[in-house]
Amino acid sequence: MRIPILKLSHYLLVSVQVELDDQTALQFQEDLLNKIHNEGSLGVVIDLTSVDMIDSFIAKVLGDVVDMSGLMGAKVVLTGIQPAVAITLIDMGIKMQNVETALDLEQGLEKLQLELEE
Amino acid sequence: MRIPILKLSHYLLVSVQVELDDQTALQFQEDLLNKIHNEGSLGVVIDLTSVDMIDSFIAKVLGDVVDMSGLMGAKVVLTGIQPAVAITLIDMGIKMQNVETALDLEQGLEKLQLELEE
Numbered sequence: 001m002r003i004p005i006l007k008l009s010h011y012l013l014v015s016v017q018v019e020l021d022d023q024t025a026l027q028f029q030e031d032l033l034n035k036i037h038n039e040g041s042l043g044v045v046i047d048l049t050s051v052d053m054i055d056s057f058i059a060k061v062l063g064d065v066v067d068m069s070g071l072m073g074a075k076v077v078l079t080g081i082q083p084a085v086a087i088t089l090i091d092m093g094i095k096m097q098n099v100e101t102a103l104d105l106e107q108g109l110e111k112l113q114l115e116l117e118e
Numbered sequence: 119m120r121i122p123i124l125k126l127s128h129y130l131l132v133s134v135q136v137e138l139d140d141q142t143a144l145q146f147q148e149d150l151l152n153k154i155h156n157e158g159s160l161g162v163v164i165d166l167t168s169v170d171m172i173d174s175f176i177a178k179v180l181g182d183v184v185d186m187s188g189l190m191g192a193k194v195v196l197t198g199i200q201p202a203v204a205i206t207l208i209d210m211g212i213k214m215q216n217v218e219t220a221l222d223l224e225q226g227l228e229k230l231q232l233e234l235e236e
Contacts (some may be wrong), residue, residue: 001119002119002135002136003122004122004133004135004136005135006124006131006133006165006223007222007223008131008223008224008227013124013126013131015122015124017120017122018122027224036143047124062199104125105124105126106125106126106127109126112188
């Protein structure tokens, strides 16, 4: 199972609408980084609205994806983080520094555009 | 397996990146129509870039989805149709009248915005 990554102009959009098991999360990490490289993307919006909860492994992978994308030059905005997901991320000590958050995909995209125009 | 449907402002974005078997296609049809209804969407972009070929059943479902969405008041733009897909659609007598097409997701979204501004 692969999570689809949509290209829209200089950005990539991802909406996670499946349960994230370990294999899916790692595959997503690899796919996203490859796509950033191939498309020369400036930013990524990852929408987690449909994700009810995550375990510690997925939390780490998510944190890694944000850091890795940043290293490659793509700004990440996470959107729709639910309470249980926020709790797991903070409990795990994953501070998500340098990552913007927003309420939904649309606002995430706007935030990305504003940031990159600066 | 469900195909994720992303909501962006008044539009829905779909990028089909899995092989469309009969069950997946019918589930997609149902999900999309429900989402159009729930979100009050004005338009839908369905990106078929990753779809190499379709069989006659999937071609019919796709044609139906376009017609049904139109009935519900949402304009559909199909993008990234590959040669084999175009051949199957026409061979099946599915003319896709009233449906706009575009090269990729971005151009599809632009087309939709232009049309709806008119």
